[in-house]
Amino acid sequence: MTSQAHDDAGLTGSVVVVALVSAISGLLYGYDTGIISGALLQIGDDFDIGSGWEQVIAASILVGAVIGALTCSHLAERRGRRGTLLLVGIVFVVGATAAALAPSPILLSLSRLVLGFAVGGATQTAPVYVAELAPTAYRGRLVLFFQIAIGVGIVIATIVGASEAVAWRLAIGIAAVPAALMFLLMLRLPESPRWLLRGGDPEGARAALQRVRHPDADLDGEFGEIRRNVEAEREAGTRGWSGLRAGWVRPALVVGCGLAIFTQLSGIEMIVYYTPTILTDNGFSDSTALRVSVALGLTYLIAQLIGLAVIDRVGRRRLTLTTLPCAAVALFVLGSFFVTGHDGKSAIPWIIATLIAFMAFTAGGIQLMGWLTGSEIYPLATRAAGAAAQSASLWGTNVLITLTLLTIMETIGTGQTFWMYGLFNVAAFVFLYRTMPEMTGHSLEEIETRLEEGEFTPAGFAR
Secondary structure (H helix, E strand, O other): OOHHHHOOOOOOHHHHHHHHHHHHHHHHHHHHHHHHHHHHHHHHHHHOOOHHHHHHHHHHHHHHHHHHHHHHHHHHHHOOHHHHHHHHHHHHHHHHHHHHHOOOHHHHHHHHHHHHHHHHHHHHHHHHHHHHHOOHHHHHHHHHHHHHHHHHHHHHHHHHHHHOOOOHHHHHHOOHHHHHHHHHHHOOOOOOHHHHHHOOOHHHHHHHHHHOOOOOOOHHHHHHHHHHHHHHHHHHOOOHHHHOOOOOOHHHHHHHHHHHHHHHHOOHHHHHHHHHHHHHHOOOOHHHHHHHHHHHHHHHHHHHHHHHHHHHHHOHHHHHHHHHHHHHHHHHHHHHHHHOOOOOHHHHHHHHHHHHHHHHHHHOOHHHHHHHHHOOOOOHHHHHHHHHHHHHHHHHHHHHHHHHHHHHHHHHOHHHHHHHHHHHHHHHHHHHHHHOOOOOOOOHHHHHHHHHOOOOOHHHHHO
């Protein structure tokens, strides 16, 4: 059955609110992780700490994100996607408030650990929730609102940091406001119809689906397809975490977790978290470094908006494979400035231009895919567990990068570190070229059917 079979006449207000909730959770992710970049300059002076503590403070939110992703996968299965996101909204408020009031680096790190739980829970649950409520024709764009909102959050965080007029406690604590709004909006939304049907509530599932579909949509056809999919999974016995070990599910897990790891090894977090630190350590003034961060944040957002506009026409696979080599070249060029000693004042415009070029190619390419694929490539009965495994892979890689990056730069040099991440982009291209099929235009049920038939390959989807 083609993805157009259930295409509807338009988006309903409820689906728009669903996308808005997802966007707020993405904004909180981008802001809460991005704000530490500029705040570390103030926090280091306030608490009189060195790079070791700075790495711990930056990484604590990521450790919490791993815990949150794994924990919320179980909650999403047992309590539903909606209930889990309500909990995430509360934890966002508590974590942001506690971090803003922290009197020591230890308590700040612990508070950001709590905040990270919410970030991880949101990244695991929100894209899945949107994907399961969105019409097939709009799924890619609606799920990617989450990713776009991350860019908005990063831009806001870099602007706040670059202003140097906002105290770091206020900058961190203000995130409690959108978190509270997210909680209030979630109170208006239905549970995922797919989750309700799996739980044995067909009437509730149909009512939930009806709430998020246009009156002219083929409700009977879509509901029937979802029902058949759920029944087939029950017969197959492929459920939850144990289901991820099934041989026919493994190709999706390999692609999902591999893609998640490479989104971080691309170098994006190195740039987002540590650009001010890297630049100031190499002779840039604080104000110049912070202004560069704003430019990079804006580039991230603009590139993602462009990607959002073209992804359902160009295709997930093609867009990713086109942009990865360009990002790799940008990192190799960037590293050359530092290795050859051409990193003085005369080279500043070229260094900034290369940083912006890298950000454009990686943000408009592979970064769009990390959360999108986790919401659509796994079978329904293993979707929450698969998304959690993918989120944990992403956040675990992020933790390792954040805890070691400054140390690696001190050991092998700034330019050589850029080269290393350039090689990671080359490896990502090879991996995805061999394993990632083109899923654009295929419904969730179609993707699952290809998995069952052993055709979850680039060649299998091309037929």
